[in-house]
Amino acid sequence: MELRHLRYFVAVAETGSLSVAAERRLHTSQPSLSRQIRDLEDEVGAELFNRSARGVELTPAGKAFLDHARLALSQVDAAIEAARRASQPTKQVFALGFLTGQEMTWLPRAMQVLRDELPNIDVTVSSHYSPDLADALARGKLDLAFLRAEPGFDLDYRVVSGEKLVVLMPSDHPLTERATIRPEDLVGQPFIMASNKARVLHDVIERYLQQSGIDITPEHGVDNLAMAMSLVASTRGLALMPEYAENLLPWSVVSRPLEGDAPTIDLVIGYSRSNTSSVLKMFLSRADELTMHAPT
Secondary structure, three states: OOHHHHHHHHHHHHHOOHHHHHHHHHOOOHHHHHHHHHHHHHHHOOOOEEEEOOEEEEOHHHHHHHHHHHHHHHHHHHHHHHHHHHOOOOOEEEEEEEEOOOHHHHHHHHHHHOOOOHHHEEEEEEEEOHHHHHHHHHOOOOOEEEEOOOOOOOOEEEEEEEEEEEEEEEOOOHHHHOOOEOHHHHOOOOEEEEOHHHHHHHHHHHHHHHHOOOOOOOOEEEOOHHHHHHHHHHHOOEEEEEHHHHHOOOOOEEEEEEOOOOOEEEEEEEEOOOOOOHHHHHHHHOHHHHHOOOOO
């Protein structure tokens, strides 16, 4: 078994399609990818995917194999990154990641915590989707990230803020006349749901709808806030998104709070427990400073 077999397997599992994984993630041909997956299944001794005209789905064996494959790949990448950093010891790099849009609030707070270290370190900043940040942390590409508590990664998380979900709608939608939106107001409206990639947000929304006794079939699934705002404006649909979205809304989209106890989603700082960075250790020791004036 080679590392490429694991990378191919994870790509197919995450996209749910041999053709999409081959074309968009791996840049190889589908027949070649299919052969590699069959070779892996032969070596494992079990079928990892159920194949159908609609795509592929993990078998129970595949689900069990996925977490271990991800962990193996992340450990290899972390080892490579550690070696690269050790070969360039002149100035330590501290890599920060942010859930896109959250850097406006949390980057200044993070830099304040790091202020005493800044003469001695280079700070890099990037923003991505939450699962991508978790993957980068696990692979040693990032030292610390502000993200959701993504499952399936060997990471530690600390909650820094809890955000209420709000309803996004077109700026000329009839529901804009309401001060708050009831769960039942969502029924009969085109609904834009967080996709499986945004798993944490998807689960919070799904749980809220179930607890409210609302049965909605989403018309669209979105990976990120920008896509959600675009679809709200173009399809005249409604979406539930964290309230930090209010800082990023275009003129064509507005928000309204939910009536009653709105569901909340946590923003956390995440890091790998195997990361031995002295700067990370210092940051974690002062992490309480992040929430001294945290947004409510």
